[in-house]
Amino acid sequence: MKTITKILLSLSVAGILTSCDAGKNQENGNGELSVIPQPVNIKISTGSFEIKNHTTVYCKSDSLVNAGKYLSQQLGGLEIKSGSGGGINLIIADEEVNGIGSEGYKLNITNRRIDIIANEPAGIFYGIQTLLQMLPPVILNSSGQDYSLGEVSCSEIEDYPRFKWRGLLLDVSRHFFTIDEVKELIDQMAAYKFNILQLHLTDDQGWRIEIKSMPELTDTGAWRVPRTGLWWDREPPKDGEKATYGGFYTQEEIKDLVKYAAERYVNILPEIEAPGHSLAAIASYPYLSSSGKEYKVNPGSKFYGIEDNSLCPGKETTFEYLDKVFSEVAELFPFEYIHIGGDECYKGFWEKCSDCRARAKENGLKDMKELQSYFVKRLEKILESKGKKLIGWDEILEGGLAPNAAVMSWRGMEGGIAAAKAQHKVVMSPFSHAYIDFYQGDPAVEPPTYAMLRLNKVYTFEPVPEGVDSSYILGGQGNLWTESVPSFRHAEYMLWPRSFALSEVFWSPANSRDWPGFVRRTEYNLKRLNQKDINYSTSFYDAIIEPSKDEKGNLLIQLDTEIDGLDIYYTFDNTLPDHHSQLYIKGDKLTIPADADTFRVITYRDGKAIGKLIAVPVTDLVKRVQ
Ligand code: ACM
Secondary structure, three states, X not given: OOHHHXXXXXXXXXXXXXXXXXXXXOOOOOOOOOOOOOOOEEEEEEEXXXXXXXXXXXXXXXXXXXXXXXXXXXXXXXXXXXXXXXXEEEEEOOOOOOOOOOOOEEEEEOOOOEEEEEOOHHHHHHHHHHHHHHOOOOOOOXXXXXXXXXEEEEEEEEEOOOOOEEEEEEEOOOOOOOHHHHHHHHHHHHHOOOOEEEEEOEEOOEEOEOOOOOOHHHHOOOEEOOOOOOOEEOOOOOOOOOOOEEOOEOHHHHHHHHHHHHOOOOEEEEEEEEOOOOHHHHHHOHHHEOOOOOOOOOOOEOOEOOEOOOEOOOOHHHHHHHHHHHHHHHHHOOOOEEEEEOOOOOOHHHHOOHHHHHHHHHOOOOOHHHXXXXXXXXXXXXXXXXXXXXXXEHHHHOOOOOOOOEEEEOOOOHHHHHHHHOOOOEEEOOHHHHEOOOEOOOOOOOOOOOOEOOHHHHXXXXXXXOOOOHHXXXXXXXEEOXXXXXXXXXXXXXXXXXXXXXXXXXXXXXXXXXXXXXXXXXXXXXXXXXXXXXXXXXXXXXXXXXXXXXXXXXXXXXXEEOOOOOEEEEEOOOOOOOOOOEXXXXXXXXXXXXXXXXXXXXXXXXXXXXXXXXXXXXXXXXXXOO
């Protein structure tokens, strides 16, 4: 649904809007703009410009017509004219504005006009995003001929990104997301100034892109048997069972998606996994693996190390396959890089394969890691022959990095550090700070996944490690793997607000980090997500339960919160805690009454419950410290 339709819909459903949502967005109690990511320089002065439904958008040059249309659409259809005047002016600077680069902008607001000035249309687009966020999250009254969309404070803003790579990854293999859902994600990303969407298009659980020269990849590889249970605990395909879950993008759909993304200054980085994570391809063409066995596309059941999901580097037919697939992929995606995966390649079947052993011998390779390196180097040549650069997960360092490869560091920062020191380009995406498929609150009340990454930790992510030449760090990326994300609604829950934190890490100056300010801006932006009916998590309001053991082995519980200003109440007596229950005093270590069954905890702010009620059986707390 388009944003403005949603606004109008929510207005008619909600009726009168509360006064706390009214006025200018800077009024979040701190005289600051609630813009994410935090702009580089903001000067606020007195007065404001009121944007009305009959305010005109002026485009100073033809190259800005698309940006003008985008702005107009976001605000319900403002009139667009060429030239300049007393409305919102989009202006490519006659002389280069120093210091803001190709994505930066200046936003000058007086009570007579708004000017967004940039060197390139991308900068104008980002200036528009800032302006949109400066409006209050709801329209006060959209009835009648003449209504206000809100006031924006008179101000001078100068802004530009810290990194040129501001990415998010969506895994469309483990669960399939429609083109419309991916477009919706692109809209959401663009609003927070992300500029790269990595689509994880292939894996063991599904192949999601039409390859005309290899039709089985989608006829067979795009489909698996339907399952809804816990990932890795699912029942394997039964004999004769129909593969009905899945889907793929046709090449026409991909072209349309790439265009849609480009209009929002988002590049799509396709990822085609090789040599590991290739079971969907091998289920389609069994000759691609070392063992040559027939397999089914995996539905989320255990198979790793049992079924042969790695492409065989010993056979020439594998490289013929790669050439065909990457020829078509290179044609479809204009972005300079293609991601080849390269992670978690199981090499057990290579060791038993006579072709692999022969290949290793011929090329003087001492082990299977060097054989993987041989594979990636050949793949790099294939990509370069199609005018593309190779990027892969940090395992591509093992056995020797391909000469021009870029590295996406996920197992930590170390791979990225090693690659940067060897003068290769790096994107930092460590699971410790950037894996937004992890839990963001207590596992007792969150949908099941694995590992923990709370909002406050994401906000501490620093993509440039000490001692590394920052010119090799292209930027960073958050990754949404979707083993446990079966719907787009849940993808949104995992993305926001953690991706607010990533957006700020990737765009704003390192020295502008300010957690309390970020929390205030986050709370304001969550209203904006409400307005657009975008789902998000409020887990950052929840209590953090930290069990430990004393020297005698007795269980102790400490409690904490991610944000300041919350009161924590708890019970051990099987009642629901509220503000009359025991108040937790920061730093206390609670001992557990001898026969307590369940520990319950909730947070309050200003006398109102705000966090989720968390109930954990004491036996589960004991397991957490074993
Ligand atoms: C990865 O998470 N295996 C890149």
